[in-house]
Amino acid sequence: MINNYFAYYSQKYASKWLVLGIDLVSILATFFMAYFIRFNFTLGFDLTQFLVQLPFILALAAISFLVVGSFKSVIRHTGFTDVVNVFKSIVLMSFTCVAVVLFNRFADVLPGFTIPLSIIVMHALLSFVVLSASRLLFKMTYKHLKCKLLLTKRVLIYGIEDSAIATYNALLNNARTSFNIIAFVDDDVKKKGRSINGVPILSYNRLNGNYVDSNNIDEIIVADQNADNGKLMKLVDGLVDSDVKVTKVPPIEQWINGELNTKQIKQVQIEDLLGRPPIKIDNPNLLNEFRGETVLVTGAAGSIGSELVKQLSNFDVKQLVLVDQAESALYDVQQDLKRDGKHNYTAIVADIRDGLRIDSIFQTHKPTMVFHAAAYKHVPLMEKSPYEAIKINVNGTKLLADTSSRYNVKKFVFVSTDKAVNPTSVMGATKRMAEMYISCLQKESKTKFITTRFGNVLGSNGSVIPLFKKQIENGSPLTLTHKDITRYFMTIPEASQLVLEAGTMGKGGEIFIFDMGESVKIYDLAKNMIKLSGLRYPEDIDIKITGLRSGEKLYEELLANGENTLSTYHKKILISKTRELDYARVKSEIEELCITNRFQNNNIVMKMKSLIPEYKSNNSEYEKFDKRVNLYKKAKGINENKQDSNIFKSVK
Template structure:
């Protein structure tokens, strides 16, 4: 409480004028000491002459300190710049003194008045030394009191480069919490054994649970963007038993006014453990692509749609049209745009299944580009209601694509999923059918239809990360369907960046797939989230295996059977080469399926399986239809890569 009060009110009680007075006292004291040393530590000097010189030196010192302003710095935060200012003040005092004494000796303005050159030199050296030392002593004393009276944390900083040093300064200068930096960790073995501000640099291998326990380490702050996710995972796994918290410094671009605050240091997020570097696209073509365009985004209140809206709002678009049937989330997106000072947008509550409503929106606003992100995406729920999945994912896409074609929209970008590849669920099959429909439509339309496929999005509504967080808050257990299940992951901003980039480079008819690195085992993800929460698996929170859900895959894929890829100018984006389709028959079959009666779920699934030869249900009641379709194909002599031309509509 005492140190908190002192820190809070130090500007009031240790004002700059008090510092000014103390500095003057030091300068006058060192002036006397300079005489004392100059005359062999005795008083064998002209005391009368000395007292004549005192007001002269005092006046010059006052003027010098006021000119340089060295007394204005906050003493407990004294740094190199403050020491430089002290040096300037002392040099100015010595310079003015020497100049005035020289002029007086030459012109005799004041008779019998002089200051020996040796005294001026001694005084300058001693003044600078004592002034600097006084600040250092005060800073050390303040830090010592802070450590004694404030709650303190013992810290290791991962990274001894510029970011590490800035982090060190931000921590040690914190006034609300005392940080004791025990050491720096660095992967450069040449730095091992060296010191920064008296703090040792150690290697990654030295940071063991025993080391952490023996040194009372509370936290490791990662202050280097080059630290791999593998190293972060190793830290989390090795030090979780020692209850060491792992935090991370944000990128330099996110620092406030170019300066780092200790409040900006946040706990390591699950996104940092993806096993790959963050995807960053800084394409100058995007600004030109969207400049002056009227862009319509469906599913604008969803995870991907809302991020697309935010990123598009940063471009010089003519107008943004936000379409979603979820009223409250759409309102939240609208408020975000208002807070960002955006005005060139219109938020519309509408259902993409309502053809007349969609047509009226196109007629009124005349969009030139469409990003279609509206969809039903939850696999188990769609497995129970194929009709609803068809109605939104297929018929909704069909109505929107048809309308876009009719109004000669330049580009239509469809947000698909890796679950459309060799689908094992109703949801995946409906997304694949939507892909097929817009591919067929491309043959007869001026609109460029573009499809983008990617995996799971971290933090999106209904995804595994929010579920795990909620389960951790409730004390567990975390539920995983299978210990071997893996998924591809990317962050919401990454997914949106890649959708925009693919939309920019698309010429029409492509299916773009994204490089998402290695797939992630969900079981490992769950364990890491427990450790990131400062808990232990399985002592604090356990993981329960629940079994695969209906339609769920063990492993996701990005390419279907018979597909391969073409490169683009972006290493992170590839074009899938799909097999040839019988466009007229498939288009007609999809149109017929869209008007199927809602009570004909079995008939809907059977037709989808005949339409999509690679669609084979997994852990679902609809698996029984796979044998029927295979028998049908054998009887008809149909091979998988020819099925599109032979069994549609049968």
């Protein structure tokens, strides 16, 4: 309440016209002081002449202030530019006054009217000192009262570059909260002992929980635009037991009219703490790759699909065709494109399992490139519905790939997952089967079929980050399936950029995998999210271990057994060398599986296992098939890695 009243009245009553009035009164007072000083601090001057000169000085001052506009600045934010404007006003007033006095001496327009030049000079000096000092005094008084009346936050600013100085100024000029900047933090130990605007520079090595607690630090604001993510992760980890809040200044290009507003300073996001530098793609060939192309994106309303659409819309494509069965989400993507001034797109509500509908879309729009991101991806749900997983992830991909081949599409880029590597779930197995099918199709098609694999995408629909955020908002414990579970992570923009880059470099038949750095321990990620929310673990929010879900892995892999990689011209993108397939048999059995009766879940899973030797169920009811097969092989002396449909028929 006090915050609101203080900010309201300080802004309402310190209007520019009030400032102008005070400035004019100050000009009259300093004019009197100039005479008083000139005559040895006595009133031994002609008061009648003085009173005649006052209106003239008042008029000149008013005109000068109005011309320069020095009274329009916000006094509590007075800076160097405002003092310069005061100086300009005084100079204009004084030179005009001298010109009028000299002109009157020669022309005698106003007989007997004159002002001693010494008075004019003294008046100018006194006016500049008084007006500048009054502004600075008001600013200091305002800051003092704000510290007394408003909530004061003790903060550290991480960084010493231009963005850090801008952050410092924005905090000091905030009308609703008082900030006490304790120190700037910098990585360079050589700057230790130096200061900026009287604020000391603290070495990064000294920033720990003890320093934060002993100095009662409320907030650490990361203003360094090039801050190392590894150091940020280390910083947050080291402050887990402290009550300090860690926030971050947005990139300069997001500042409002080039100026930072304290409302833009947000919590450090978990995306900032991947422990590796962000993956950046800067390939001018992308412009040529998509220029004039008609690009179809399936799953266009999903996390990856919508970001692909966003990035593709920035290229000079002929047309974007957006396909998704989620009507509301697709509408949102369409509205985003409209807001960005994009018009070369067509949004289509369609199901990729509908072959006739897909054929109609290809016939009408004639896409030259396809990015296939539509899929069912939730492991536990698909474990209970193998038929649905087959329909979308395998049959949907098959129909789309067949249609692309029939219409001679140049490139077909399939978005797969690391769960397809040595799959332990129905979902992972269906994605691996889709990879296998388009590999088979590559042998008989002019279309270049390209597969991309990557891990978990931060912030995507159904991923762990939104789940943790929702649980924190509700004040409930964070649910974690296993304390040692790890995952590879990348951001949505990173994933989409790499998909586009892989699509550009692909020659057909490759499976591209992405270097995502070290895998992240989800337990540590959960603790950091609690910390970044301004809460404490376990006092405020606890972490509950629920046990691995059906089909879930303890850790993910990017390469299957027997695979290795080839490098590409981009160090973050590698090509997986997969084992040779019996293309005719695999293609035939996948086609047969796509028409399997929906109620035959066991039969579906057994057929998938016969096609994918490395598919071993984990924490699932389908583990029984692996056990039977292993016993059968042991009894028959069959190689453990050999698996085919005949073996499953024998143990059925």
